[in-house]
Amino acid sequence: MKAVAYQQALAISEDLSLQDIELPKPNASAKDLLIKVEAISVNPVDTKIRANVSAEQGQWKVIGWDAVGTVEQVGDQAQLFKVGDKVWYAGDLTRAGSNAEYQLVDERIVSLAPTSIPAANAAALPLTALTAWEMLFDRLQVSKTEPKSILIIGAAGGVGSIMVQLVKQLTNLKVIATASRPETQAWLKELGADQIINHRTPLSEELAEQNNIDYVVSLNNTDEHMAEIVKVIKPQGKFGLIDDPAELDVKLLKLKSISLHWEFMYTRSMFQTEDMIKQHELLSEVATLIDKGKIKSTLGEHFGQINADNLKQAHAFIESQKAKGKIVLEGF
Numbered sequence: 001m002k003a004v005a006y007q008q009a010l011a012i013s014e015d016l017s018l019q020d021i022e023l024p025k026p027n028a029s030a031k032d033l034l035i036k037v038e039a040i041s042v043n044p045v046d047t048k049i050r051a052n053v054s055a056e057q058g059q060w061k062v063i064g065w066d067a068v069g070t071v072e073q074v075g076d077q078a079q080l081f082k083v084g085d086k087v088w089y090a091g092d093l094t095r096a097g098s099n100a101e102y103q104l105v106d107e108r109i110v111s112l113a114p115t116s117i118p119a120a121n122a123a124a125l126p127l128t129a130l131t132a133w134e135m136l137f138d139r140l141q142v143s144k145t146e147p148k149s150i151l152i153i154g155a156a157g158g159v160g161s162i163m164v165q166l167v168k169q170l171t172n173l174k175v176i177a178t179a180s181r182p183e184t185q186a187w188l189k190e191l192g193a194d195q196i197i198n199h200r201t202p203l204s205e206e207l208a209e210q211n212n213i214d215y216v217v218s219l220n221n222t223d224e225h226m227a228e229i230v231k232v233i234k235p236q237g238k239f240g241l242i243d244d245p246a247e248l249d250v251k252l253l254k255l256k257s258i259s260l261h262w263e264f265m266y267t268r269s270m271f272q273t274e275d276m277i278k279q280h281e282l283l284s285e286v287a288t289l290i291d292k293g294k295i296k297s298t299l300g301e302h303f304g305q306i307n308a309d310n311l312k313q314a315h316a317f318i319e320s321q322k323a324k325g326k327i328v329l330e331g332f
Contacts, residue, residue: 006018006060009053032105034074041328066098066127115291121328136217140240146172147173149213150174150214151207154179174195178196207232212234
């Protein structure tokens, strides 16, 4: 099968950072599905793994953790799907990824794909939808009924774009979103954000208030915003983050008794948690919301076919931190 892979962790500008190769086609067993990949999207985690994690000696590393495809083979213990089903998923960080024609995925982290949008549009959503949903409802346990407020920092990217929509559709929260460029601010307004502020200016100045936000979610550059986050969040508020700040002074949270919540979408699959099937259920709910017209794809750019050259361009664009929504590729 065709695949895009690498052996040594390199900068994306290096010729060997991503390569077109051929690999054996795998076979499904146990709870796995063998899925023929149709469309994928590229996430910041792809760029971080490629830049920092080399393949095992003599092996190839295939990355990619967002895909839409068709079930080609079902393992002997799999019960949720049949051959021919169109599915979507974000995969498992510990296994070979979706930058290949065929991929093995545990059925407990897969669901039927939405039927109302093309595969490329759907591929933009699984990882970010799971991350946003888990952050909101599993980690922060946001109220679905109370008229509270949430501040989403770095909201124009993949996770923020779907988080804004989920909050607007499933809760009564006021959504305050941050973006620094006119095009990303317009994007967030289109997605339904109630208020948009510029994170290049101190958050407390943009909001012209302190001690007033119930929930704060930081999606990037958390260490730069930490002091301002503490200023604007309410006493006993909740703070969640998904990025990897070099330093994080949690003592700043003490006076207000602010709770800290990490979200890592791969925790369930990485540790084979008892509730691993929750990701199957969450993706099914998101697919239903899409097919009912409640939320839309966060596709920002289509970079063409799935090959090394196009994936290199996608990685470079994500590393520029100028992406709006998600980057997708389609077909081999």
